[in-house]
Amino acid sequence: MEKLVALVIIKFAFGLLLNAQxxxxxxxxxPMGWNSWNTFHCDINEEIxxxxxxxFVTKGLxxxxxxxxxxxxxWQVERDENGTLVADPKRFPSGIKSIAEYVHALGLKFxxxxxxxxxxxxxxxxxxxxxxxxARTFAAWGVDxxxxxxxxxxxxxxxxSYAVMSDALKECGRPxxxxxxxxxxxxxxxxxxxxxxxxxxxxxxxxxxxxxxERACLGVMNIVDIAVEKKLSTYAGPGxxxxxxxxxxxxxxxxxxxxxxxxxxxAMMAAPLMLGNDVRNMSQQTIDLxxxxxxxxxxxxxxxxxxxxxxxxxxxxxxxxxxxxTNGIQQDxxxxxxxxxxxxxxxxxxxxxxxxxxxxxxxxxxxxxxxRFEAVVEPHDCVxxxxxxxxxxx
Amino acid sequence: MEKLVALVIIKFAFGLLLNAQxxxxxxxxxPMGWNSWNTFHCDINEEIxxxxxxxFVTKGLxxxxxxxxxxxxxWQVERDENGTLVADPKRFPSGIKSIAEYVHALGLKFxxxxxxxxxxxxxxxxxxxxxxxxARTFAAWGVDxxxxxxxxxxxxxxxxSYAVMSDALKECGRPxxxxxxxxxxxxxxxxxxxxxxxxxxxxxxxxxxxxxxERACLGVMNIVDIAVEKKLSTYAGPGxxxxxxxxxxxxxxxxxxxxxxxxxxxAMMAAPLMLGNDVRNMSQQTIDLxxxxxxxxxxxxxxxxxxxxxxxxxxxxxxxxxxxxTNGIQQDxxxxxxxxxxxxxxxxxxxxxxxxxxxxxxxxxxxxxxxRFEAVVEPHDCVxxxxxxxxxxx
Numbered sequence: 080m081e082k083l084v085a086l087v088i089i090k091f092a093f094g095l096l097l098n099a100q101x102x103x104x105x106x107x108x109x110p111m112g113w114n115s116w117n118t119f120h121c122d123i124n125e126e127i128x129x130x131x132x133x134x135f136v137t138k139g140l141x142x143x144x145x146x147x148x149x150x151x152x153x154w155q156v157e158r159d160e161n162g163t164l165v166a167d168p169k170r171f172p173s174g175i176k177s178i179a180e181y182v183h184a185l186g187l188k189f190x191x192x193x194x195x196x197x198x199x200x201x202x203x204x205x206x207x208x209x210x211x212x213x214a215r216t217f218a219a220w221g222v223d224x225x226x227x228x229x230x231x232x233x234x235x236x237x238x239x240s241y242a243v244m245s246d247a248l249k250e251c252g253r254p255x256x257x258x259x260x261x262x263x264x265x266x267x268x269x270x271x272x273x274x275x276x277x278x279x280x281x282x283x284x285x286x287x288x289x290x291x292x293e294r295a296c297l298g299v300m301n302i303v304d305i306a307v308e309k310k311l312s313t314y315a316g317p318g319x320x321x322x323x324x325x326x327x328x329x330x331x332x333x334x335x336x337x338x339x340x341x342x343x344x345x346a347m348m349a350a351p352l353m354l355g356n357d358v359r360n361m362s363q364q365t366i367d368l369x370x371x372x373x374x375x376x377x378x379x380x381x382x383x384x385x386x387x388x389x390x391x392x393x394x395x396x397x398x399x400x401x402x403x404x405t406n407g408i409q410q411d412x413x414x415x416x417x418x419x420x421x422x423x424x425x426x427x428x429x430x431x432x433x434x435x436x437x438x439x440x441x442x443x444x445x446x447x448x449x450x451r452f453e454a455v456v457e458p459h460d461c462v463x464x465x466x467x468x469x470x471x472x473x
Numbered sequence: 474m475e476k477l478v479a480l481v482i483i484k485f486a487f488g489l490l491l492n493a494q495x496x497x498x499x500x501x502x503x504p505m506g507w508n509s510w511n512t513f514h515c516d517i518n519e520e521i522x523x524x525x526x527x528x529f530v531t532k533g534l535x536x537x538x539x540x541x542x543x544x545x546x547x548w549q550v551e552r553d554e555n556g557t558l559v560a561d562p563k564r565f566p567s568g569i570k571s572i573a574e575y576v577h578a579l580g581l582k583f584x585x586x587x588x589x590x591x592x593x594x595x596x597x598x599x600x601x602x603x604x605x606x607x608a609r610t611f612a613a614w615g616v617d618x619x620x621x622x623x624x625x626x627x628x629x630x631x632x633x634s635y636a637v638m639s640d641a642l643k644e645c646g647r648p649x650x651x652x653x654x655x656x657x658x659x660x661x662x663x664x665x666x667x668x669x670x671x672x673x674x675x676x677x678x679x680x681x682x683x684x685x686x687e688r689a690c691l692g693v694m695n696i697v698d699i700a701v702e703k704k705l706s707t708y709a710g711p712g713x714x715x716x717x718x719x720x721x722x723x724x725x726x727x728x729x730x731x732x733x734x735x736x737x738x739x740a741m742m743a744a745p746l747m748l749g750n751d752v753r754n755m756s757q758q759t760i761d762l763x764x765x766x767x768x769x770x771x772x773x774x775x776x777x778x779x780x781x782x783x784x785x786x787x788x789x790x791x792x793x794x795x796x797x798x799t800n801g802i803q804q805d806x807x808x809x810x811x812x813x814x815x816x817x818x819x820x821x822x823x824x825x826x827x828x829x830x831x832x833x834x835x836x837x838x839x840x841x842x843x844x845r846f847e848a849v850v851e852p853h854d855c856v857x858x859x860x861x862x863x864x865x866x867x
Contacts, residue, residue: 162605197640208637210602211556235633242627243602246591 101254102245106276107317108379109351110224110256112147112190113140114325117286117355121153121201124170125178127359132182134358141187143370144379145354147224147256148182149190150175152201162209163216164193179221190224190256191217195240196231205231206244214247217255224256227275237265238274245274258322258351263305268314268321277320277351281305284324284355286332288459289418299327299341300418306348307388315349315385322351329356329365336460339439340416342368343463346378347386347400347414373438374463377402377412386414390427394419395456397427405467412438413464417456427452427464434467495648500670501711502773503745504618504650506541506584507534508719511680511749515547515595518564519572521753526576528752535581537764538773539748541618541650542576543584544569546595556603557610558587573615584618584650585611589634590625599625600638608641611649618650621669631659632668639668652716652745657699662708662715671714671745675699678718678749680726682853683812693721693735694812700742701782709743709779716745723750723759730854733833734810736762737857740772741780741794741808767832768857771796771806780808784821788813789850791821799861806832807858811850819856821846828861 113131115123132148135141154175156167166175179189193213194205206213206227217225227244229237241259248255259278261267267278281302290296302323306312311321326345328338345352354369361369382403389399395417402410415425428451429435435444435452439462444452454462507525509517526542529535548569550561560569573583587607588599600607600621611619621638623631635653642649653672655661661672675696684690691699696717700706705715720739722732739746748763755763776797783793789811796804809819822845823829829838829846833856838846848856 162609197637208602208604208641209606212603212606215556233633233636234630236628236630239627239629243591247602 102249102257103318105254105256105318106320108381108383109320109349110147110258110277111145111352111375111379112149112188112224113145113354113358114149114151114190114226116151117284117325117327117330118357123150123153125173128178129181130359132185132187135187136185138358138361138366139370140354140358141185143372143375145352145369147188147190147353149192149224149226149353150178151192151226152194152199152228153203154191155193155199155203158204158209162212164204164209164213175222176220183221188223189221190226190258191220191222192226192228193244194228194230194232195235195237195244196229196233198231200228200230202231207232207235207240210244211247211250214244214251214255217248218251218253222253222255224258226258226260228260229262237261237267238270241267241271242274260322266309268309268311272314272319276318277322279322279324280309280311281324284327286327286330288333288337297324299333299337299344303344303348306385310387312348312385312387315383317381317383320349320351320383321385323348325353325355327355328369329354329358329361334459335364336457338365338368340459340461343374343414343439343461344398344416346374346463347398347412349378349380349383349385349400352378371438373436373441373465377438377463377465380412386412389413392425394421395423395425397425401472402465408467409469411466411469413452413466415452415454415456415462415464417458417460420458422455422457424453424455425462429466430469430471432468432470436465436467438463438465496643496651497712499648499650499712500714502775502777503714503743504541504652504671505539505746505769505773506543506582506618507539507748507752508543508545508584508620510545511678511719511721511724512751517544517547519567522572523575524753526579526581529581530579532752532755532760533764534748534752535579537766537769539746539763541582541584541747543586543618543620543747544572545586545620546588546593546622547597548585549587549593549597552598552603556606558598558603558607568614569616570614577615582617583615584620584652585614585616586620586622587638588622588624588626589629589631589638590623590627592625594622594624596625601626601629601634604638605641605644608638608645608649611642612645612647616647616649618652620652620654622654623656631655631661632664635661635665636668654716660703662703662705666708666713670712671716673716673718674703674705675718678721680721680724682727682731691718693727693731693738697738697742700779704781706742706779706781709777711775711777714743714745714777715779717742719745719747719749721749722763723748723752723755728853729758730851732759733762734853734855737768737808737833737855738792738810740768740857741792741806743772743774743777743779743794746772765832767830767835767859771832771857771859774806780806783807786819788815789817789819791819795866796859802861803863805860805863807846807860809846809848809850809856809858811852811854814852816849816851818847818849821858823860824863824865826862830859830861832857832859 386400780794
């Protein structure tokens with residue numbers, strides 16, 4: 080009998096160790112998926128979630144690597160007498176576990192949302208003081224990803240608040256990607272690497288290009304500027320990512336070229352690619368954009384480097400992302416962006432031996448005359464190049 | 474069926490409200506009891522706890538108001554697969570619930586210990602991330618009092634860390650006195666009033682009179698000096714008390730007169746009176762000291778005022794505690810203390826109409842010649858007076 084107890088204890092202890100290892104091995108490339116918030120806010124239900132999962136398969140999103148289906152705030156309404164979170168019985172009558180099973184049956188992964196404070200942003204029960212119990216609940220339901228918000232956290236210490244849920248997830252018996260949604264106020268890039276897989280660097284994104292001047296509004300370029308100003312690229316790497324928030328691609332507010340630049344910038348930033356549009360109803364243009372394998376490959380590059388602003392000419396900018404070497408040959412991606420309101424010529428000087436491919440036009444440009452790439456870029460449009468064989472690193 | 478559900482919900486909601494009210498109504502006078510730490514540290518077991526409870530009855534401690542029997546650190550060894558705290562099966566083979574029932578059957582109350590950090594001071598599992606679950610466990614066991622320590626709390630915010638357990642206790646379905654053991658570092662007297670019933674003002678007490686010069690050592694007088702220097706008396710009142718730590722009365726390290734002064738000072742400070750000695754084996758002198766009803770009445774006075782240092786003559790000091798009026802007549806307690814190492818005469822000037830009683834000598838002194846009380850007080854000894862009919866307030 081005592082031997083049996085000892086064996087159980089050993090098994091349990093090894094289980095924990097293995098899970099902690101699993102935890103660290105998650106999200107080696109930026110996680111890709113869909114989150115309910117940007118389109119649906121609280122107006123969610125299990126049909127929508129299942130239809131989105133179906134669309135992942137039918138629209139080709141699964142084929143190019145999108146895998147997490149994540150329910151954001153408002154799925155939960157209360158706690159039962161044992162303190163267990165209770166899903167909204169009207170909107171999720173089958174229960175969360177059943178939805179997770181549906182998602183898993185499609186070969187996809189399932190994510191959910193909670194909050195480090197007493198209540199979530201939408202005043203639903205938060206996980207404060209219930210962290211281990213909630214982690215066990217999520218594991219029992221088949222959750223693979225947790226987005227963990229920072230509303231109603233009062234004077235809580237951010238590191239400790241996220242560390243306790245991280246510890247709980249490491250012990251919950253299931254690998255769960257941990258998304259730290261602290262909005263960047265307390266510089267999570269300096270403390271979140273070992274407790275989570277991604278951390279928000281700013282407030283919520285809005286479906287607009289550049290909100291400068293509008294209070295409490297962050298557009299695509301405002302968030303990119305935050306990443307550049309705070310020099311965040313050095314903090315990203317396999318298993319730990321700066322999160323410039325979910326994508327607004329395909330949502331009203333952004334033009335087609337803005338969608339393209341938004342997606343290109345997120346790819347270059349090694350950002351988690353979380354779709355925020357209604358993927359059940361997408362234009363062919365949006366589908367084509369989101370399923371460009373070569374652009375996604377830039378994002379998912381195994382080296383896990385985040386781009387930096389390589390050249391800044393004012394209205395035009397060039398971003399550079401170092402990629403994994405191929406057979407000892409240096410690989411780079413360059414994004415030439417016109418953030419201004421007039422067409423502008425942008426030039427990029429490379430080296431004679433460099434081979435260039437245009438990823439949006441899907442064209443090999445080979446070696447360039449004068450080692451120079453040059454293009455007139457429309458307002459808010461961009462050119463995304465993959466360059467092979469460079470020697471220079473700055 | 475829906476009506477039934479609604480009724481259950483209403484009952485539940487009212488239950489919570491009533492409990493929150495109960496919570497605020499607890500500890501209207503300083504809690505009195507015994508805690509295992511000062512004598513036994515980790516060397517505790519259920520026989521000791523039960524024998525201490527027996528001694529409360531047989532030695533007359535219960536009769537004078539001592540009621541809480543509190544197990545400090547080291548009762549817990551791990552958490553089970555559901556995250557529930559597990560008591561040491563060797564030291565507490567009957568389980569905590571059974572001990573609580575034993576204590577309750579004697580007409581006493583039962584208390585336990587946990588920690589706001591990941592681990593307790595003795596590296597047992599802490600309550601961080603398990604607060605609501607632990608509160609439910611304690612309630613199910615019949616716990617009436619929780620001492621909640623601050624070890625291994627890292628960068629946790631103290632207010633938030635104690636607030637979450639406070640919230641959990643308010644919802645646990647049982648009135649539980651909440652003892653905030655944060656050691657005074659973050660000035661809990663400024664934030665703990667609404668979340669707990671008592672808060673430590675310093676590090677751990679040691680069984681000595683005055684440890685000045687010794688590092689990390691706090692004697693009786695060192696803690697009194699902290700209370701005076703930080704002007705803590707204004708923060709005490711019914712339901713919320715400054716806690717200068719448990720008593721060392723009857724433990725090796727203090728002389729008989731030091732025991733007497735220690736107990737008198739704690740009575741004057743409206744301090745929680747938590748015995749820390751082995752009450753199963755007390756000298757008659759210790760029993761007499763701890764069961765002096767008139768001294769305890771000073772501590773338990775309904776006005777809930779903490780004494781302040783009324784006069785400071787260097788080696789000698791006078792403390793004053795305002796008591797509840799009796800039939801419109803002002804009541805005060807005065808403690809004349811010689812903290813020095815030579816006998817000293819101490820004089821207290823009152824008013825002609827004041828009636829004086831010596832509480833340790835149990836003697837009415839009536840009105841005084843020249844309105845003056847005067848006594849030669851031995852080193853570390855004291856005189857405790859109750860004075861009726863004064864007009865002056867300063």
